Amino acid sequence: MSQVSLTVNGRQVSGAVEDRTLLVHFLREHLGLTGTHVGCDTSQCGACVVHVDGKAVKSCTMLAAQASGSTVVTIEGLADGADLHPVQAAFKEHHGLQCGFCTPGMIMSATDMIRRHPEGLDEATVRAELEGNICRCTGYHNIVKAILAASKAMSKAPKGKAKKAA
Amino acid sequence: MGIEGVGARVARKEDRRFITGAGRYVDDMVVPGMKHAAFVRSPHAHAQIKKIDVSRAKAMPGVIGVLTGKELKADGIGNLICGWMIHSKDGSPMKMGAWSPLAVDKVRYVGDAVVIVVADTKGQARDAAEAVDITYKELKAVSDASRAMDKGAPQIHPEAENNLIFDWDIGNADETAAAFKKAAHVVKLDIVNNRLVPNAMEPRAALGHYDRAEDHYTCWTTSQNPHVARLVMSAFYNVAPENKLRVIAPDVGGGFGSKIYIYPEEIVCLWASKKTGVPVKWVADRTESFLTDAHGRDHHTHAEMAFDKDHRILGFKVETIANLGAYMSLFSSATPTYLYATLLSGQYDIPAIHGTVKAVYTNTAPVDAYRGAGRPEAAFLVERMMEVSARQFGMSPADLRRKNFITAFPHQTPVIMCYDAGDFGTSLDMAMKAADYAGFEKRREKAKKAGKLRGIGFSCYIEACGIAPSAAVGSLGAGVGLWESAEVRVNAVGTIEVLTGSHSHGQGHETTFAQLVADRLKVPMDSISIVHGDTDKVQMGMGTYGSRSGAVGMSAIVKALDKVEAKAKKIAAHLMEADEGDIVIENGALKVAGTDKNVPWFQMALAAYTAHNLPAGMEPGLKETAFYDPANFTFPAGCYVCEVEIEPETGMTEIVQFVAADDFGNIINPMIVEGQVHGGVTQGIGQALLEGANYDASGQLLTASYMDYTMPRASDVPSYKLSTSSTPSPSNPLGIKGCGEAGAIGSPPAVINAITDAIGTEDITMPATPNKVWAAIRAAKH
Numbered sequence: 001m002s003q004v005s006l007t008v009n010g011r012q013v014s015g016a017v018e019d020r021t022l023l024v025h026f027l028r029e030h031l032g033l034t035g036t037h038v039g040c041d042t043s044q045c046g047a048c049v050v051h052v053d054g055k056a057v058k059s060c061t062m063l064a065a066q067a068s069g070s071t072v073v074t075i076e077g078l079a080d081g082a083d084l085h086p087v088q089a090a091f092k093e094h095h096g097l098q099c100g101f102c103t104p105g106m107i108m109s110a111t112d113m114i115r116r117h118p119e120g121l122d123e124a125t126v127r128a129e130l131e132g133n134i135c136r137c138t139g140y141h142n143i144v145k146a147i148l149a150a151s152k153a154m155s156k157a158p159k160g161k162a163k164k165a166a
Numbered sequence: 167m168g169i170e171g172v173g174a175r176v177a178r179k180e181d182r183r184f185i186t187g188a189g190r191y192v193d194d195m196v197v198p199g200m201k202h203a204a205f206v207r208s209p210h211a212h213a214q215i216k217k218i219d220v221s222r223a224k225a226m227p228g229v230i231g232v233l234t235g236k237e238l239k240a241d242g243i244g245n246l247i248c249g250w251m252i253h254s255k256d257g258s259p260m261k262m263g264a265w266s267p268l269a270v271d272k273v274r275y276v277g278d279a280v281v282i283v284v285a286d287t288k289g290q291a292r293d294a295a296e297a298v299d300i301t302y303k304e305l306k307a308v309s310d311a312s313r314a315m316d317k318g319a320p321q322i323h324p325e326a327e328n329n330l331i332f333d334w335d336i337g338n339a340d341e342t343a344a345a346f347k348k349a350a351h352v353v354k355l356d357i358v359n360n361r362l363v364p365n366a367m368e369p370r371a372a373l374g375h376y377d378r379a380e381d382h383y384t385c386w387t388t389s390q391n392p393h394v395a396r397l398v399m400s401a402f403y404n405v406a407p408e409n410k411l412r413v414i415a416p417d418v419g420g421g422f423g424s425k426i427y428i429y430p431e432e433i434v435c436l437w438a439s440k441k442t443g444v445p446v447k448w449v450a451d452r453t454e455s456f457l458t459d460a461h462g463r464d465h466h467t468h469a470e471m472a473f474d475k476d477h478r479i480l481g482f483k484v485e486t487i488a489n490l491g492a493y494m495s496l497f498s499s500a501t502p503t504y505l506y507a508t509l510l511s512g513q514y515d516i517p518a519i520h521g522t523v524k525a526v527y528t529n530t531a532p533v534d535a536y537r538g539a540g541r542p543e544a545a546f547l548v549e550r551m552m553e554v555s556a557r558q559f560g561m562s563p564a565d566l567r568r569k570n571f572i573t574a575f576p577h578q579t580p581v582i583m584c585y586d587a588g589d590f591g592t593s594l595d596m597a598m599k600a601a602d603y604a605g606f607e608k609r610r611e612k613a614k615k616a617g618k619l620r621g622i623g624f625s626c627y628i629e630a631c632g633i634a635p636s637a638a639v640g641s642l643g644a645g646v647g648l649w650e651s652a653e654v655r656v657n658a659v660g661t662i663e664v665l666t667g668s669h670s671h672g673q674g675h676e677t678t679f680a681q682l683v684a685d686r687l688k689v690p691m692d693s694i695s696i697v698h699g700d701t702d703k704v705q706m707g708m709g710t711y712g713s714r715s716g717a718v719g720m721s722a723i724v725k726a727l728d729k730v731e732a733k734a735k736k737i738a739a740h741l742m743e744a745d746e747g748d749i750v751i752e753n754g755a756l757k758v759a760g761t762d763k764n765v766p767w768f769q770m771a772l773a774a775y776t777a778h779n780l781p782a783g784m785e786p787g788l789k790e791t792a793f794y795d796p797a798n799f800t801f802p803a804g805c806y807v808c809e810v811e812i813e814p815e816t817g818m819t820e821i822v823q824f825v826a827a828d829d830f831g832n833i834i835n836p837m838i839v840e841g842q843v844h845g846g847v848t849q850g851i852g853q854a855l856l857e858g859a860n861y862d863a864s865g866q867l868l869t870a871s872y873m874d875y876t877m878p879r880a881s882d883v884p885s886y887k888l889s890t891s892s893t894p895s896p897s898n899p900l901g902i903k904g905c906g907e908a909g910a911i912g913s914p915p916a917v918i919n920a921i922t923d924a925i926g927t928e929d930i931t932m933p934a935t936p937n938k939v940w941a942a943i944r945a946a947k948h
Contacts, residue, residue, distance in 0.1 A: 020289065034194035035187015037419075039367045040452040044872035047367060075187035088185040092177055095837050098845065099672030100184030101367040101419025107185060123885065130880035134872070136367050136420050137672045138841060139848030139909075140880040 002065040008033070009077025017064050023057075024048045026064035027074060035075040035104045039134070046133030049105040049112075050074045056112035058132070075104035078111065087111045087150040096146035098137035109133050110147045114154055121151045171685035175837040179691065180676040189417045192371035192386045193449045200373070201230055203435060203448040204291035206281035206298045207457065208273035211307035211529035211865020212320055215271055215280065219299040223283060226297055228290035231442040233282050233434075235268030243267060243437055244403040246430065248494035249645035252332045252503055255522070260332040263323025263527065265493035267403070267430035267437075273302070274322055274492035275529050276867055277457030279430050284442050288449075307529035309861035311489035312466045314526040322492065322527040331490060331525040332499070336507045337580050342520035345481030349472035353555040359543045360932045361464035361489070361859040362852075363875060364536045366671075368419020369450035370459060374435035378443070382410050387432045389415040390425045390669050391709020394646065396701045398428050398496070405436050415699040418671035422849070423535040424459045425671065426711050427496040456870040461859055462536020464489035465502065465543045471551050477559055479514055479570050484521040484547065492527060495534035499525065504582075504642055505540030505630075505712075511579035512548035513590045513626045513803060514570040519580040529865040535711065537849055537910040538629070545627040549915035553623065554928060563624050563919070564594060564603070571626075583630060585801050587893040588829060594626060596827035597805035600887050606809070619812040619943070620822075621924025627912035628803040631904030632717035632897075634796035649795035650714070651707050652722035654683070654730045656788040658775035660768030661693045664726075667707015668719030669699050673842070673906065675715060678834045682720055682900075686727050687734075688751050689767055705791075713904030716834065717800045721898040725792030733788060737774055738765045740781045798897040802908050804828035806847070808916035812924050817940025819855060819921060825887045826912070831895045831903035839905045840888055846909020847886060852878040853910070854917035858933045876933070 002021075005014035008031060015030050027033045027050070036059055039047035048060045051073040078085045087110050090096065097103040113129045114121065121129075126147050127140070135143060170176055183189050220232040246265040253259055269280045281298050285291035306320040313319060314329040322329050346352065366388075373386040383406045389395050392413040399405040399413075418425060435446045450458070465486050472481040488502030507521040538545075552570075556563040568591060577585045598604075606622050613620035633639055636647035653665040664679055680694040697703050710719070731751065738756035739746040742763050750759045757764040765773075773779060777786035809823040826843055833839050856876035860868045869875040894901025914932060921934050927946045930938055 018287075018289065028194075032196075033187070034191075035189070037191070037368070038193070038449075039369070039419075040872050042452065042871050042873050044877075045367065045452075075185075079186055084182075084185065091185050092181040095178065095841050097181060097184055098674070098841060099367065099420040100180075100189045100417065101191065103184050103189075104187050127880040134367065134877050134879065136365055136422070136849070136877070137845045139844035139846075139878075139886070140883060141844040141848075141885055142841060144880060144885065 004064050004068040006067055006069060007071040009073060019065065021064045022060055023062040023064050023067045024059035027059060033074050033076050037101055037104060039101065044134065045102065046109060047102050047105040049108040051108060051112065056109050075108060078107065085111065086153045087114065090146040090150035090153065094142045094146040094149060096138060096143045102133060102135045106133050106135065106143060110150065113147065114151045117151070120155055121148055123148065170681060170691045172681060172834050174681065174835065176677055176681055176691065176835055178674050178677040179680060180674065191368055191417045191419055192373055192388050195373050195386050197373065197375050197445040200445040200447055201284050201286060202288040202291045203438065203446050204283050204295040205279045205431065205448070206283065206295045206300065208269065208276060208278040208280055210273060210302055210304050211276050211309065212305040212322065213273050213302035214305065215269060215273065215300060216303055217301040218281065220281065222299060223294040223297040226290065226294040228286035229283065229294045230444060231284040231438060232294065232298065233438055233441055235266050235270040235280065238268050238434065238437060239266065239270060241437065242404050243433060246428065246493065247402050248499050249496050250500040251643035252334055252499040254332045255335050260499055261326035262494050263325045267433045275531055276865055277531060278492065279434065282434050282438050284438055284444065284446050307865035309528050309530050309863065309865045311464060311487050311526050311528055314528050322529060326527055329527040331494065331527060333522065333524050334503055335520065335522040336582070337519040337521055339520045341518040342481045342483050345518040346472045346483065349480055350475035351473040351559065352470055353551065353558055354470045355551050355554055357467045357469065357547055357550060358931050359463045359465040359546055360853060362462045362536055362857050363456055363859050364422040364424035364459055364462060365877060366420030366422055366424055369452060369455045370425065370429065370431065371449040372432035372435045373445060373447040374432065374439040375445040376436065376440040383436050384412045384414065385432055385436055386414045386416060388418050388425050389413065390418065390421040390671060390711055392669065392699055393667060393701055393707045394709055395428050395432070399433060403433050405433060413701045415669055421671045422537040423462065423539055423711055426709065427460055427534055452872065453870045456875065457867055458531060460495045460532050460534035461491065462533065463543060464533050467547055469547055469551060471555060473555065477561065477566060477569060479516045481518040482510060482516050484510055486521065486523045488523055488525045489528050489530065489533055490525050491530045491532040493532045495532035498532060498534045501535045501540045505535065506544050508582045509541050509544035509628060509630060510548065510581050513572060513628050515572045516580065521581065530861050537846065538907040539712065541629040541907065542911045542914060545625065545629070545911045546915045549625045549627065550918065553919040564598060567624065567626050568594060583799065586798055586896050588801060588803050589891065589893050590626060590803060592891050593803065593805040593827045593829055596889050596891060597807045597825050600827065600889060601807040601809065601823060601825040613811055619814055619924040620809065621920040622807065622809045623916045623919025623923055625806045625912050625916035625919065627806070628801055629908060629911045630799040630801055631713035632796055632800045633712050633714065634718065634799060636795050646708065647795070648708055649793050650718040650722040651705065651791065651793050652726045653789065653791045654723065654726040656730060656771050658772055660689070660771040662689065663695050663697055664723060665697045665704045666719055666723065667704055667709065668715040669710045671710065673710065673715060674838045678838055679720060679723060681834055682723060683727065686731065687767070688753055713906035716902040717895065717898050717904050718794060718796055720900055720902065721796065722792050722794035724899045725794050726790045729790035729792065730788060734770055736781055736784065738770050741765050741770065741773060741779065796897050800831065800895040800897055800903040802828065802830050802903040802905060804908060804912060806912040806916040808920040810920040810924055812921065812939060814943050817936035817943065819934060819939055821851060821884050824884055826909065827889050827891065828905065828908055829891050829893055830905045831892055832901035833890065842905045843888055843909045844886055846907060847913045848878050848883050849910040850913025851883055851917055854914040854932050854934060856882065856933050
């Protein structure tokens with residue numbers, strides 16, 4: 001057993017887990033944060049993406065023990081209270097989701113992508129950067145649109161403060 | 167059209183829970199005392215089970231139960247069935263072999279479930295599953311449908327001699343033979359429609375909970391049709407009578423057909439819950455999904471088309487072998503017959519058609535309906551045939567199609583279908599314009615200068631949605647009716663709940679269904695809730711597949727709304743002492759037309775429930791139910807144009823342009839319709855370029871993970887150019903045709919027609935991987 005202690009969505013959490021426990025299972029089964037999904041066994045689909053110390057990470061590829069001491073943000077922690085994060089708002093506005101299963105991972109990846117490209121994004125870059133996230137419903141068309149729109153909205157927003165969602 | 171009404175691009179009501187991580191899928195469900203299941207599955211494609219020893223597994227930490235097929239059978243649990251009876255040409259019924267939810271004597275494909283292990287944690291269940299000792303005697307296997315009937319091929323089920331399930335035909339053989347005798351040109355084509363894995367992003371899952379005190383079962387399952395699941399589990403699998411079985415399909419992460427069927431796992435989890443006394447949850451991992459979700463397509467076809475000297479089609483002759491896998495899944499027999507061969511006329515006026523379909527068993531996963539289900543196979547065949555023919559005749563592919571289009575409706579085809587509305591020429595015009603077809607040769611020249619091969623391909627598809635009417639499908643062998651139900655409940659405060667037998671797993675029903683109600687009753691969308699997916703809430707329904715929720719499901723809501731509106735108007739007229747015929751509904755109120763007299767909607771609703779002042783003899787309350795059975799199928803159709811650029815040195819294909827011009831009849835929410843087309847086209851491009859379920863000769867699935875099976879990624883597809891035209895369907899009150907499958911049906915032939923145009927080769931088998939394309943370029947050069 002491993003003792004883990006980390007910050008998840010601003011809250012200090014700790015627990016004893018089997019050594020083999022993956023971060024995604026710790027989040028889902030120990031913390032009840034079921035917004036992070038498991039869609040494959042091989043770290044391809046990206047439904048499990050969360051932010052670990054500010055970077056997008058596939059939480060099925062990291063042991064909970066490895067995340068001990070880290071700060072984790074999941075899809076449940078992205079919105080500012082009732083106000084959606086601009087990426088969440090853009091996914092809704094541009095119909096960037098259908099069944100919703102890949103959506104949390106898509107949004108967490110997109111948020112990180114936008115952060116890494118403060119100069120702005122173009123369609124080819126967004127498509128290339130989405131390599132690690134699979135969606136079976138949307139054909140990516142509206143996901144790409146949503147990410148480009150969010151990138152634009154966030155670059156216009158005052159620094160450090162996300163634009164409030166419509 | 168209002169901002170929330172029919173035709174408006176309303177953002178989805180359901181989105182908030184999905185974008186904030188608050189969706190509730192089966193794997194998110196936690197029931198007190200719940201334990202976890204793992205299945206022991208066959209590693210062999212075909213083998214006898216000699217011995218099952220569970221003693222080691224039972225002694226493992228955390229293990230609660232290890233159960234076998236023998237125990238399941240002893241408890242009277244029934245075999246899985248196929249619910250659509252097909253008769254062969256000779257009149258004999260299809261030869262269905264037994265499918266036990268847990269294999270007893272024999273396994274027939276890799277992944278066949280043999281033992282269930284229930285333990286405290288998922289990890290413990292898996293560890294113990296590995297400790298179950300099963301002794302197999304391996305048998306020879308066959309995975310290729312075209313070899314399944316060979317002499318010496320292994321016999322998979324004793325019921326089906328030579329692995330032949332049925333040898334069925336449609337149309338008229340004599341008339342077709344006569345048409346070929348008159349032909350000036352005959353074009354022949356051999357086509358394989360590649361086998362696919364549906365790959366909904368949410369893996370299948372089941373949570374079975376037996377309540378001993380109530381002798382009652384609850385099943386949470388990833389289902390597109392929970393009511394059918396309850397019906398079948400009750401009527402055929404002896405799990406429990408319907409009143410003792412509640413089936414809930416909560417948020418479901420995509421289906422594409424693969425979640426229509428009742429699989430062994432949900433049955434076994436329910437049974438295991440009773441056996442072990444604990445709620446039992448099973449969630450597939452991705453490799454289990456690849457191995458055991460019903461696959462799609464897998465047709466081998468030889469076709470010949472006869473033309474007169476003016477290139478008008480005289481006849482079409484089709485021989486198909488369809489792979490149904492190791493067992494007959496729930497609707498597997500309907501897919502390569504009534505959903506496939508009935509569309510062999512395509513958009514064309516073909517006087518004589520004859521199609522034969524031989525369905526065979528192989529040692530592979532069961533095959534059933536996958537997005538489009540039979541119709542993509544028909545469209546691919548017809549549209550490849552048209553393109554190949556045009557090239558042989560030296561004609562423009564657009565001209566050959568236009569020359570043969572059906573232009574008058576209704577049109578009775580020689581293969582059952584009666585097309586009731588359409589305008590194929592308009593779709594072709596729109597697509598050619600949007601694709602700048604006239605400028606293509608210039609683009610081809612430019613690409614050539616850059617060292618690339620550029621090609622363009624058409625696909626003028628037609629499909630049939632909203633399978634109906636029930637009496638007709640019943641006469642063709644369906645074991646169920648294909649109507650839909652709706653209940654509209656107006657609460658005492660005027661808010662509205664719509665209970666529907668349709669099931670949303672990505673289609674956005676919570677929005678489009680509410681738009682319909684808001685448009686009709688002139689109340690805000692926020693005051694309307696759509697309830698679905700729970701057999702305790704919705705009495706009965708047939709679920710969502712075959713693009714039926716608009717045409718059939720929403721039509722049922724219209725019928726219930728008719729009754730609600732009539733009663734509401736009666737109440738309002740009574741309250742205002744006005745004539746019922748003078749009442750109109752406007753802006754949240756019932757008004758006397760031409761006056762300022764009105765009763766707010768909520769006040770009318772309250773009056774219905776206080777019942778202090780109702781018309782004489784009227785029952786209190788305001789709740790109406792309707793069951794709607796359509797008069798005919800609907801026939802969405804359209805034209806897709808794909809343009810590709812190929813890098814000759816690598817065989818890499820880039821889709822540089824994809825245009826879709828669809829006729830879906832009337833549209834409730836264009837944003838949602840576009841999303842359906844985007845997704846469908848991408849799945850079709852996946853089939854054409856990337857995807858293929860490959861079994862080796864011994865029946866091992868070589869493509870059982872996302873590392874081996876190529877799913878379309880964002881960088882594999884372009885942004886799409888979409889447009890729609892409308893010839894409303896005359897078969898339902900909304901004029902809707904359905905849009906869920908069109909993209910997956912229409913796109914593969916457009917892509918392959920474009921690639922073969924670029925390379926200058928007649929055919930290339932799907933998926934047209936860089937390796938195949940590169941080889942085809944080399945072959946075309948030499």
